[in-house]
Amino acid sequence: MAGHDPRIARRAILAATCGNALEFYDFVTYAYFAIQIGHTFFPSTSGYLSLMGSLATFGAGFVARPVGAWMIGGYADRHGRKSGMFLSMILMGVGIITLALTPGYATIGIAAPILAIAARLCQGFALGGEVGAATTYMLESVPPERRGWASSWQNSSQMIAFTVGALVAFLLSLWLNDDQLGRYGWRIALLAGTTILPFALMIRSSLPDHPVHHDAPMTEAEELTATPTGFWRVVILGMIIIGAGTTTTYIFLYMATYAQNTLHLPIWVGMAGDLVNNGAGMMTAILGGWLSDKVGRRPAMIWPQMAFVVMIMPLFTWFLAAPTIAAFLILNVVLSGLGTMPFSAAFTAVSESLPRRMRARAFALVYTIPVTTMGGTTQMNLAWLLHRTGNPAVLAWYLMGIACMGLGAMLFLPESAPLSIRRVRRGRPLPAQ
Numbered sequence: 001m002a003g004h005d006p007r008i009a010r011r012a013i014l015a016a017t018c019g020n021a022l023e024f025y026d027f028v029t030y031a032y033f034a035i036q037i038g039h040t041f042f043p044s045t046s047g048y049l050s051l052m053g054s055l056a057t058f059g060a061g062f063v064a065r066p067v068g069a070w071m072i073g074g075y076a077d078r079h080g081r082k083s084g085m086f087l088s089m090i091l092m093g094v095g096i097i098t099l100a101l102t103p104g105y106a107t108i109g110i111a112a113p114i115l116a117i118a119a120r121l122c123q124g125f126a127l128g129g130e131v132g133a134a135t136t137y138m139l140e141s142v143p144p145e146r147r148g149w150a151s152s153w154q155n156s157s158q159m160i161a162f163t164v165g166a167l168v169a170f171l172l173s174l175w176l177n178d179d180q181l182g183r184y185g186w187r188i189a190l191l192a193g194t195t196i197l198p199f200a201l202m203i204r205s206s207l208p209d210h211p212v213h214h215d216a217p218m219t220e221a222e223e224l225t226a227t228p229t230g231f232w233r234v235v236i237l238g239m240i241i242i243g244a245g246t247t248t249t250y251i252f253l254y255m256a257t258y259a260q261n262t263l264h265l266p267i268w269v270g271m272a273g274d275l276v277n278n279g280a281g282m283m284t285a286i287l288g289g290w291l292s293d294k295v296g297r298r299p300a301m302i303w304p305q306m307a308f309v310v311m312i313m314p315l316f317t318w319f320l321a322a323p324t325i326a327a328f329l330i331l332n333v334v335l336s337g338l339g340t341m342p343f344s345a346a347f348t349a350v351s352e353s354l355p356r357r358m359r360a361r362a363f364a365l366v367y368t369i370p371v372t373t374m375g376g377t378t379q380m381n382l383a384w385l386l387h388r389t390g391n392p393a394v395l396a397w398y399l400m401g402i403a404c405m406g407l408g409a410m411l412f413l414p415e416s417a418p419l420s421i422r423r424v425r426r427g428r429p430l431p432a433q
Contacts (some may be wrong), residue, residue, distance in 0.1 A: 013391055015155035016134035018200035023127050024158045025193040026096050031253040033186035040104040041113045060117050061124030065368035072129020073361030080209040084133030088126045093197045094257035095123025100190040113160025132364025135351050144418040152344035154291020157283030170271035237409045238350035243370030244406025246398035247342040250378040251399050253279055261393050263323050277332035281340035289344030296417040300345035305407045307325055308338040316396035349416045
């Protein structure tokens, strides 16, 4: 875009974050009620097998994401970002409502898990295309020197969704007993998220559709991917960074189940831990994006990630030595605050570096492939490792390995911030206008 209308920019951020918030609200509520959903669709005499069936269904939605990224992302590159955003939102709503209204195994037998898996596949297909179309529309609607701040609302909306989801789950766990949560409490939680659908569709329909100008001159960031070597460098490093970020996110989401199943703390403690976890992440996501517009993408990624790596093992060692409720809350606040902060800058750096003619599809694939291969299996991997080893510290070592992998990729990702930001960071005067 030659110019950037502030009103369009605000609406674009709102439209993008609505879809992102719905995605993560749904996934966080599923994670919170994984045990209850497992009992509904995968009854078994073994609680472990029932939970694994539920987590496998959770992961099934990730399988369809790369397909949605390719198809809906390509559609958005050819026909406009708005069209892709609208289509993905409708399909997302269909998947959530279908799952929430599907009767359990005791009522319709084998059809219940089949319908549940089909609903997750539909939703995964929609989410695969959503991230590319929505993120590119938002970043193309704001000036380059404000992209970090705009992108931070994508990450922050995840934390808002996590917070709302945790609050809904927490309140339901207080108002309903275990039997009621298993029969209909989790359905209420899922359906509550769909109340945002009419508002999100209205906002998206009011946006102008940006044509994709294939012959427009490249920006400073796009020059990083002007050659095949530069393109694949950003793609591969971007996949590793996003894989580390999404795995970290889903480890945080698993903390409620971890508190309940592994540490044998009350359900409400896990929910409360996630509330403070999400609140801390919401604030640091915005701070990280704002910093990336001031000092550049690389410093805003690398230094918080280094602090995160340094703090993981000492905090877990301290917590597991005396796993009190207060220690659990402190663990969640510190790790979420540090672990979320780098990824506003990372999302901005990867997406703004990709060529605009294929940005929606390329970013969707860069995002969904690691989300599918790493994020989609995280909770099942943790459940299996904790079950096999019986060692609560396994979660800490898993998180440590992922965090180190992300830091290594960040160190090699080139700086994509506009030249004006880099000049200010280095103390050089800006050129005369």
